[in-house]
Amino acid sequence: xxxxxxxxxxxxxxxxxxxxxxxxxxxxxxxxxxxxxxxxxxxxxxxxxxxxxxxxxxxxxxxxxxxxxxxxxxxxxxxxxxxxxxxxxxxxxxxxxxxxxxxxxxxxxxxxxxxxxxxxxxxxxxxxxxxxxxxxxxxxxxxxxxxxxxxxxxxxxxxxxxxxxxxxxxxxxxxxxxxxxxxxxxxxxxxxxxxxxxxxxxxxxxxxxxxxxxxxxxxxxxxxxxxxxxxxxxxxxxxxxxxxxxxxxxxxxxxxxxxxxxxxxxxxxxxxxxxxxxxxxxxxxxxxxxxxxxxxxxx
Numbered sequence: 001x002x003x004x005x006x007x008x009x010x011x012x013x014x015x016x017x018x019x020x021x022x023x024x025x026x027x028x029x030x031x032x033x034x035x036x037x038x039x040x041x042x043x044x045x046x047x048x049x050x051x052x053x054x055x056x057x058x059x060x061x062x063x064x065x066x067x068x069x070x071x072x073x074x075x076x077x078x079x080x081x082x083x084x085x086x087x088x089x090x091x092x093x094x095x096x097x098x099x100x101x102x103x104x105x106x107x108x109x110x111x112x113x114x115x116x117x118x119x120x121x122x123x124x125x126x127x128x129x130x131x132x133x134x135x136x137x138x139x140x141x142x143x144x145x146x147x148x149x150x151x152x153x154x155x156x157x158x159x160x161x162x163x164x165x166x167x168x169x170x171x172x173x174x175x176x177x178x179x180x181x182x183x184x185x186x187x188x189x190x191x192x193x194x195x196x197x198x199x200x201x202x203x204x205x206x207x208x209x210x211x212x213x214x215x216x217x218x219x220x221x222x223x224x225x226x227x228x229x230x231x232x233x234x235x236x237x238x239x240x241x242x243x244x245x246x247x248x249x250x251x252x253x254x255x256x257x258x259x260x261x262x263x264x265x266x267x268x269x270x271x272x273x274x275x276x277x278x279x280x281x282x283x284x285x286x287x288x289x290x291x292x293x294x295x296x297x298x299x
Contacts, residue, residue, distance in 0.1 A: 006243050007196065007227065013141035013159045016166055016193045017133060023169040023190070024129035027055070030173060032122035034180045042175035042267065050110045051175045052121040057109035058168050059128035061149070062161050066136055069145045091148055098151070098206055103299035105149045132165060156201060163197025166190065171265050191257035192226030199264070200229060200240040207238040208297040219292055220249040220283065226257045233295060252283035253292065266298055 037049030046054070090112070092104035117124060141159035150156075156164075170186045177184030212233050219231040230244035259278035262268035270293060273279040281289035 009141050016162050016197050019190045019193050020166045021133055027169050027173050028122040028126040030176055033182060039179045041179035048176050048179040049118050051172050053113040053118060054109045055172050056124050057112045059132060062165055063132045065145055065147050099297040099299050106299060160198050160201045163194050167194040167198055186258045188225060188257045191261040192223055194261055195223055195257055196227035203240050203296050204238045206296050208295055209236050211295055212236050217288055218249045220252040222254045223257050249283055250285045251281060251288040253281055253289055255279045
């Protein structure tokens, strides 16, 4: 079955921070070059400006929750904008399922930015992105972070949140570029960092528990040039493990990192990635490959 190299979480976190630091100015410049913020984007129902407003809210939200979980010394240099979130006024009411909760938060996030904010989206993204990098600079990758929009239970880490910031920047950058008719690229190294840093946590949180009921499947997810994940669905729950010891798998998925990222976020159809040779299935039961996308829900 082969061996799986052990990754260095500190080194990988630093590389993720560097990738985010490179993506932020690219994204800010992209927004400055958008000719029409009201043009349709790559996200149904959202304009290009809506996607930018969502990103501005995401940057602010993750900065806010990091500060809420950090020590007092980290708060001192955060700036006035970093923690300015009244969660009681924006969180959805009731005990909603994961996907419905995130969908409601996404709709709310678009409306949080007024016209003046939308007029300076590029500068605002740059400011909030730089603030996030500054306030997380001295925090350990495994420092806990609680994000209330995921519900009261899940505790993330600074490393996971940084990976989420990178994924939001890359994927929504593509949404903006598609709507504006401008170029945007997602590199394999960037996508690998997102998959390794945030997906092990977020795939488990996003499991469709109704579809997972009674299902027992073990996937070996091999990312070319990137992480290798053991994805096991059993007993209505999912565990995703990096550097898992050798075991028997039902299905092996070998994927190009950028292709897998875009398929996971429903930006590219799986058939296209397969046709281009960027995803392939093997193992004892390769026909189960499509079940992974069915089991992990997206808003």
